[in-house]
Amino acid sequence: MKIEQTSIVEYEEVDTDFRMKLPALFQRLQRAALNHSDSVGLDTQTMVAAGAVWILNRIRVKIQRMPGYREPLTVRTWHKGSAGFRAGRDFFVLCGDEQVAAAASQWLYYDIGRKRIAKIPERVSAPYTDERDEALEPGAIDFAVDKTFEPEETLALTTREGDYDPNGHVNNTVYLDYLDTLIKRSGIAGGSIGEVGIQYLKEIDRHVQAIQGGLVKDNDVIHFRFFQQETVFAAGFVRTKDAL
Template structure:
C-alpha cells in the first residue's frame, strides 16, 4: 500500500519535555516536527538516496518557521500532521499542523529542505524519484514572510561550545540546537509565540558559537548565530513575542 502524502504522527508529552509550568517548550515542538518529518520520509523510502559517486544524500533543513497558539501540557496526547507542500528542483517544502488532545490546533509550521551529498557536503538537485511527492492543492499551514536578517544592534549575547550531545546522525549540530542557542542568550523565553530560522552553515563538534540578539521592537526580535573562529554566520532568526513581553 502506498505511503500517504499526508502523514499523521501521534505523540504524548513526557515529563522530561516540560518546564516548571508543566508545558512543552517551543524546542520540544520543533523536535516533534523533525521526528514526524523523518518518519514520513522513512515510510515513503525518501529519507536518503544513493548517489552515482558511491556517496549518499540526506535531507538538511534550510529554513523553519513555527507559530504557536498553545503549548501542550504534560502527558497531553497530540498529533502532528505533515505533508510535502512543494518541490522546486533544489528544495522541498514541508508543512505541519499540530493539534492537541481536544482536537484544537496548537501550532502551525512550514519548512524548506535540500539534499546534500554527505561525502562532498554539497547540495544536489532533487532526484526524479521525488517527482509527484507533494500536495500542492492543500492549503498551506503557514506562509513564509521575508527572510530573517542580522540584528542591527546587539542587546544580548552569549557563547556556546558544540557538544557531542548536540550532533545529529550526519555529524553536525542538530537544527533545534540552533534555536536553543538563540533563545539561551536572552534573559527569559516567557512569551515566545513564534520563531523563523534561516540556516546558513553547519556547526560541528568543538565549534564555539556566538549567539547575538537584538532589541525587541513591535513584538519581534532578530538573532544571529556565528562561529567565533571566523565570524561566519551559521543562522539568522526572527522571534515573535506576546505584547506583554518585557524588552529587557
C-alpha cells in the same frame, strides 16, 4: 499524502510550568518529517547510502499555545512539492481537535559526494506525493533575516557531544535549545513565544566547540543569530504572543 503521529507530552519535554519546551516542539516536527521519509522508503540511512541527504534550510512556526504535560499531541505533516533543489513541507500540531501550532519549512537536497546542493531527482520527490494545503499564509516561508545586527545581549554557548546528529553537525533542533537558553537568560522577550523563524546558514561541525548567541529587540521583533567571529551559523526572529 499526509501522515500523522500522536503521543502524549512526556516529562522530559516540559519546563517548570509543565508546558512543552520550544526545542521539544521542534523535535516533534523533525521526527514527523523523518518518519514521513521512512514511510516512503527514503529514510536517512537509505539516502546517505545513495549519496544524498535532506538539509533543513529554514522553518517558520506560529504557536497558539504550548501543549501541557501528558496532553495528547498530534503532528500532521505533508510534502508540498519540489522545484529545483528546494522542497516544501508544512505541519499542523493539534491537541485533540484544537490546533496549537502551525509551521512551514523549506528543505534542500544535498549531494554528499559533490558537497553541494543539487536538483531533486524525480525518483526522490515522487514517492511523497504533493499536497498543496498551506499551514501558514502563502509566502510565509520567504521571510528575511538580519545577519549583521549589533547584539543587545550576547551569550557564550559550548557545543556538546549530544548536539551532533548522524550527519556530523549540530542538529537543527539544538539551535532551538540554544535560542531558548538565550531568550530566557537575557529576559529580553518578556512573554510567551508566539512565533519563531530561523534560517540555517552554515553547519556547526565538530571543529566548532564554542559559539556566541546574540539578540536585539526592534519594536515587536526580537532578532537573533548564532555566530563565531564573522561566521553566522543561523539567524532568525522571534515574536511574543503579545506582539502578534
